[in-house]
Amino acid sequence: GENVEQHPSTxxxxxxDSAVIKCTYSDSASNYFPWxxxxxxxxPQLIIDIRSNVxxxxxxxxxxxxxxxxxHFSLHITETQPxxxxxxxxxxxxxxxNKLVFGAGTILxxxx
Amino acid sequence: EPEVTxxxxxxxxxxxxxxxxxxxxxxxxxxxxxxxxILGQKVEFLVxxxxxxxxxxxxxxxxxxxxxxxxxxxxxxxxxxTKLEDSAMYFCASSEYRGDQGYTFxxxxxxxxx
Numbered sequence: 301g302e303n304v305e306q307h308p309s310t311x312x313x314x315x316x317d318s319a320v321i322k323c324t325y326s327d328s329a330s331n332y333f334p335w336x337x338x339x340x341x342x343x344p345q346l347i348i349d350i351r352s353n354v355x356x357x358x359x360x361x362x363x364x365x366x367x368x369x370x371x372h373f374s375l376h377i378t379e380t381q382p383x384x385x386x387x388x389x390x391x392x393x394x395x396x397x398n399k400l401v402f403g404a405g406t407i408l409x410x411x412x
Numbered sequence: 413e414p415e416v417t418x419x420x421x422x423x424x425x426x427x428x429x430x431x432x433x434x435x436x437x438x439x440x441x442x443x444x445x446x447x448x449x450i451l452g453q454k455v456e457f458l459v460x461x462x463x464x465x466x467x468x469x470x471x472x473x474x475x476x477x478x479x480x481x482x483x484x485x486x487x488x489x490x491x492x493x494t495k496l497e498d499s500a501m502y503f504c505a506s507s508e509y510r511g512d513q514g515y516t517f518x519x520x521x522x523x524x525x526x
Binding site: 336344399402 | 455518
């Protein structure tokens with residue numbers, strides 16, 4: 301089955317700097333890759349997603365890139381702010397879209 | 413914005429007891445899911461449900477678990493005989509299409525087994 305690896309496990313950046321979180325997946329049939337932000341004790345919230353027919357997608361300060369050949373995708377956050385501090389999860393979903401397989405998460409700390 | 417609603421927000425139960433976790437998915441959504449998250453760990457898929465039947469389940473979803481959509485709005489997860497290791501946050505989710513469209517999570521039920 302699908303396996304998603306996520307790195308780094310923790311990431312500390314200065315306010316205003318960029319943050320990059322990387323994920324790799326194992327199943328070449330996966331075609332949907334969402335990113336979720338989770339604040340302490342709260343639900344995961346979708347922040348951006350990308351489908352396999354697109355290489356890059358951007359939404360204001362957040363962007364996601366996908367390399368299907370290498371089976372990895374990345375989250376890029378520019379001009380980080382303290383409120384970006386949270387746990388970020390990547391996930392992958394296969395051709396049938398029946399479930400999401402999550403990465404282990406990245407704790408992002410933005411220092412002001 | 414439509415929400416997935418879960419009740420209770422926190423449930424404490426004794427080992428061996430049965431618990432039922434309740435979810436109200438978004439009204440026009442057709443696909444329903446349960447996930448769990450042990451404290452400090454990643455979110456893990458338990459089961460997906462469509463057209464009144466389970467469409468996929470994980471290894472975690474063994475015989476002690478069951479799901480039901482008893483009426484047109486509720487979606488429940490039953491754990492028959494709880495174990496200490498069932499302590500986790502349980503998230504319900506729903507989507508209008510198969511999981512790659514508009515996947516919305518509920519706020520979760522924190523289950524504590526003592």
